Amino acid sequence: MNRQASPARPRGRPRDPRTRAAILKAARELLARGGLTAVTVDGIADRAGVSRPTVYRYWPNAPSVAMEAFLDSAVGALPPAGRGGALADLRARLHAVADAFAAPGGRSVAAMVAAAQSETELAKAFRNHFIARNRDAAREILARAVREGALGGEGDPELLLDLLFGPLFYRLLMGHAPIDRGFVDRLIAALRRVAPAAG
Amino acid sequence: MNRQASPARPRGRPRDPRTRAAILKAARELLARGGLTAVTVDGIADRAGVSRPTVYRYWPNAPSVAMEAFLDSAVGALPPAGRGGALADLRARLHAVADAFAAPGGRSVAAMVAAAQSETELAKAFRNHFIARNRDAAREILARAVREGALGGEGDPELLLDLLFGPLFYRLLMGHAPIDRGFVDRLIAALRRVAPAAG
Amino acid sequence: MNRQASPARPRGRPRDPRTRAAILKAARELLARGGLTAVTVDGIADRAGVSRPTVYRYWPNAPSVAMEAFLDSAVGALPPAGRGGALADLRARLHAVADAFAAPGGRSVAAMVAAAQSETELAKAFRNHFIARNRDAAREILARAVREGALGGEGDPELLLDLLFGPLFYRLLMGHAPIDRGFVDRLIAALRRVAPAAG
Amino acid sequence: MNRQASPARPRGRPRDPRTRAAILKAARELLARGGLTAVTVDGIADRAGVSRPTVYRYWPNAPSVAMEAFLDSAVGALPPAGRGGALADLRARLHAVADAFAAPGGRSVAAMVAAAQSETELAKAFRNHFIARNRDAAREILARAVREGALGGEGDPELLLDLLFGPLFYRLLMGHAPIDRGFVDRLIAALRRVAPAAG
DNA sequence: CGGTAAACGAGACGGTACGTCGTGTCTTTGA
DNA sequence: TCAAAGACACGACGTACCGTCTCGTTTACCG
Numbered sequence: 001m002n003r004q005a006s007p008a009r010p011r012g013r014p015r016d017p018r019t020r021a022a023i024l025k026a027a028r029e030l031l032a033r034g035g036l037t038a039v040t041v042d043g044i045a046d047r048a049g050v051s052r053p054t055v056y057r058y059w060p061n062a063p064s065v066a067m068e069a070f071l072d073s074a075v076g077a078l079p080p081a082g083r084g085g086a087l088a089d090l091r092a093r094l095h096a097v098a099d100a101f102a103a104p105g106g107r108s109v110a111a112m113v114a115a116a117q118s119e120t121e122l123a124k125a126f127r128n129h130f131i132a133r134n135r136d137a138a139r140e141i142l143a144r145a146v147r148e149g150a151l152g153g154e155g156d157p158e159l160l161l162d163l164l165f166g167p168l169f170y171r172l173l174m175g176h177a178p179i180d181r182g183f184v185d186r187l188i189a190a191l192r193r194v195a196p197a198a199g
Numbered sequence: 200m201n202r203q204a205s206p207a208r209p210r211g212r213p214r215d216p217r218t219r220a221a222i223l224k225a226a227r228e229l230l231a232r233g234g235l236t237a238v239t240v241d242g243i244a245d246r247a248g249v250s251r252p253t254v255y256r257y258w259p260n261a262p263s264v265a266m267e268a269f270l271d272s273a274v275g276a277l278p279p280a281g282r283g284g285a286l287a288d289l290r291a292r293l294h295a296v297a298d299a300f301a302a303p304g305g306r307s308v309a310a311m312v313a314a315a316q317s318e319t320e321l322a323k324a325f326r327n328h329f330i331a332r333n334r335d336a337a338r339e340i341l342a343r344a345v346r347e348g349a350l351g352g353e354g355d356p357e358l359l360l361d362l363l364f365g366p367l368f369y370r371l372l373m374g375h376a377p378i379d380r381g382f383v384d385r386l387i388a389a390l391r392r393v394a395p396a397a398g
Numbered sequence: 399m400n401r402q403a404s405p406a407r408p409r410g411r412p413r414d415p416r417t418r419a420a421i422l423k424a425a426r427e428l429l430a431r432g433g434l435t436a437v438t439v440d441g442i443a444d445r446a447g448v449s450r451p452t453v454y455r456y457w458p459n460a461p462s463v464a465m466e467a468f469l470d471s472a473v474g475a476l477p478p479a480g481r482g483g484a485l486a487d488l489r490a491r492l493h494a495v496a497d498a499f500a501a502p503g504g505r506s507v508a509a510m511v512a513a514a515q516s517e518t519e520l521a522k523a524f525r526n527h528f529i530a531r532n533r534d535a536a537r538e539i540l541a542r543a544v545r546e547g548a549l550g551g552e553g554d555p556e557l558l559l560d561l562l563f564g565p566l567f568y569r570l571l572m573g574h575a576p577i578d579r580g581f582v583d584r585l586i587a588a589l590r591r592v593a594p595a596a597g
Numbered sequence: 598m599n600r601q602a603s604p605a606r607p608r609g610r611p612r613d614p615r616t617r618a619a620i621l622k623a624a625r626e627l628l629a630r631g632g633l634t635a636v637t638v639d640g641i642a643d644r645a646g647v648s649r650p651t652v653y654r655y656w657p658n659a660p661s662v663a664m665e666a667f668l669d670s671a672v673g674a675l676p677p678a679g680r681g682g683a684l685a686d687l688r689a690r691l692h693a694v695a696d697a698f699a700a701p702g703g704r705s706v707a708a709m710v711a712a713a714q715s716e717t718e719l720a721k722a723f724r725n726h727f728i729a730r731n732r733d734a735a736r737e738i739l740a741r742a743v744r745e746g747a748l749g750g751e752g753d754p755e756l757l758l759d760l761l762f763g764p765l766f767y768r769l770l771m772g773h774a775p776i777d778r779g780f781v782d783r784l785i786a787a788l789r790r791v792a793p794a795a796g
Numbered sequence: 797c798g799g800t801a802a803a804c805g806a807g808a809c810g811g812t813a814c815g816t817c818g819t820g821t822c823t824t825t826g827a
Numbered sequence: 828t829c830a831a832a833g834a835c836a837c838g839a840c841g842t843a844c845c846g847t848c849t850c851g852t853t854t855a856c857c858g
Contacts (some may be wrong), residue, residue: 012833114313211802609807
């Protein structure tokens with residue numbers, strides 16, 4: 001029936017997928033050394049063997065490329081927790097977050113939070129891809145903990161998420177105190193007091 | 200013996216105090232409109248009727264000026280809480296913080312957190328003047344609350360501070376949820392469960 | 399053997415004649431406003447509703463299109479003189495040239511002279527179509543004047559042509575003095591002294 | 598009396614005279630090879646060991662630098678004629694012009710005429726420095742010729758100048774015929790018929 | 797009171813990056 | 828084969844800030 005299934009068949013010469021990949025790779029490398037300020041369109045283009053206008057064809061400015069590179073990277077995509085008791089899973093997941101924050105890559109996360117302050121598009125991307133993913137995963141584990149009876153269910157789950165992630169980001173960004181697994185354990189202990197198992 | 204106790208008596212023409220003030224004023228204005236990226240040494244110098252080298256004579260770079268301007272400003276120096284029950288004081292103080300964060304000036308706070316990511320000096324200044332002040336005030340109130348018997352005393356006070364301020368900054372920076380007084384109240388309710396009054 | 403006698407029967411889809419016309423029309427319009435620098439392949443393609451490669455299929459670069467557009471236009475193709483005495487015809491024709499040079503379109507002529515400096519092909523086209531035509535017409539009139547006894551015949555006709563057109567173009571290009579009919583009349587008067595009628 | 602004779606004492610750091618010289622030198626070299634299109638701000642800056650903004654601090658764009666470089670160069674500043682009979686001087690001077698036009702440097706002159714078509718400032722500079730100088734010198738010689746009785750004095754001197762220079766530039770720009778000393782001689786012969794010595 | 801030293805305005809300067817425009821070529825799809 | 832659309836490398840554009848510097852001028856203090 002429908003002669004043309006694909007909803008938006010592109011006209012003209014298709015984009016070379018290697019171009020995009022090369023740009024992101026270059027941005028990732030520049031982000032690793034030098035941090036966000038090292039991610040310039042000039043530098044990306046040089047490193048990727050691509051012309052400057054080509055970079056602009058894909059992204060509106062350097063931080064946008066950096067953000068996407070970050071989100072693609074290992075730091076951006078935190079690994080999912082394994083399978084165990086819900087609270088054990090939660091602990092494992094937050095340990096992973098804490099480890100990532102404490103590692104050099106944590107500076108990238110902080111840089112991205114910083115970058116997301118100036119541009120709406122960046123903020124949205126960061127929120128949707130990085131923040132939301134972490135919260136979604138944790139939210140699901142919390143729900144499981146309630147079903148398992150390890151946590152009480154009457155509290156607002158969003159508040160609980162803020163109580164977990166807030167302090168972690170707070171320490172990451174302010175640097176007033178270290179981010180280690182003991183800190184995570186104390187956060188979870190506090191959480192259990194806020195939402196104690198019924199009975 | 201030593202006729203001159205003051206350790207570094209300045210020689211030559213003394214600095215005109217108006218210069219410094221004019222620079223900070225200009226920086227504050229630029230910060231208000233345009234945010235941090237609008238605070239350039241060029242712009243400051245123009246606006247303050249001062250030459251560029253003069254700005255550099257006082258501060259090493261533009262963000263430093265911005266930071267000092269911010270810390271001098273009303274947003275940077277949050278008002279002290281009044282006198283009442285300790286928990287009431289805490290609530291009042293955090294309400295003030297939440298109000299400031301929710302107001303347009305909150306963007307300046309976020310910008311400063313962002314700026315503090317790239318430079319150690321800025322980070323230190325921000326931590327010492329803005330973060331530390333808020334924590335000190337809140338820490339004192341918490342101690343008072345323990346003395347008054349409104350909160351239990353066995354928990355780590357630093358963790359409690361992180362549980363209060365962490366979520367506030369987290370929402371400020373991520374923007375995933377509003378910062379209002381209800382949110383503050385729920386934070387304090389959670390705090391009372393984490394550190395319940397003994398007996 | 400040879401199934402096809404006609405020397406170059408085109409294969410495949412024939413060129414749409416409207417394409418070529420649309421391109422020239424667009425170039426003419428761009429030339430009118432903005433002058434030669436406004437005639438870009440990008441602009442032409444946009445305006446003509448044609449893709450850039452299509453433009454390049456017809457002409458090697460933007461100035462070539464501009465040149466052809468110019469030569470097609472009214473300014474490029476100066477109207478022929480009427481029929482009267484040879485000297486009257488000459489005067490009429492040069493008046494037309496002077497009028498064209500003094501009008502806004504004269505800038506186009508100057509632009510074409512300028513453009514013809516950088517590229518041989520353009521120079522040739524301009525010389526063959528614009529310069530040569532004008533000289534041919536004038537040369538013919540001069541010959542008639544000699545036959546009519548209005549001018550002497552011993553001088554080099556090419557020199558006479560240079561003495562007529564040289565000053566006109568000189569003023570057009572340098573702009574140091576106006577180009578009006580009085581100037582033309584004085585040129586012709588000078589010409590009559592250079593090649594006085596015999597006897 | 599006048600405490601301050603120098604009319605406009607410059608404030609701020611004075612310009613390093615070597616900077617300006619280096620830029621002009623670079624432009625001259627680029628103009629020699631490659632012609633006008635080779636004179637880019639990028640190229641000048643590279644070659645002069647100067648930053649791009651510095652070039653823009655002195656001139657508004659590349660052609661302006663090229664024009665000034667041209668006017669400074671040997672081609673731009675044609676040598677003055679010697680001392681002899683006025684007509685001999687005129688012949689000598691025009692021979693020099695013809696030689697310069699016929700030499701490779703003549704292309705530079707043509708390029709400058711072309712460049713002067715698009716920008717008013719360039720046109721003015723070219724007219725005032727190159728065209729006017731040549732005309733002034735020739736005008737003076739013509740006046741001397743009249744005083745000497747070699748030419749008649751009743752004609753418009755400006756027309757005579759146009760009759761001399763017009764054909765020279767015309768041939769330079771159109772390239773329809775060579776520019777040699779014989780051509781100059783025939784121009785001067787024509788001139789003597791246009792303005793014959795009285796009696 | 798006159799010398800000295802610093803503050804200060806002005807602006808030059810090299811440098812890096814920006815975002816844009818135009819060029820000419822190439823690749824793909826479709827007529 | 829033509830044509831439309833668009834990707835792409837290249838090169839140049841003109842601008843914005845940066846941080847440093849070199850001047851000349853002004854203003855305080857101090858011997």
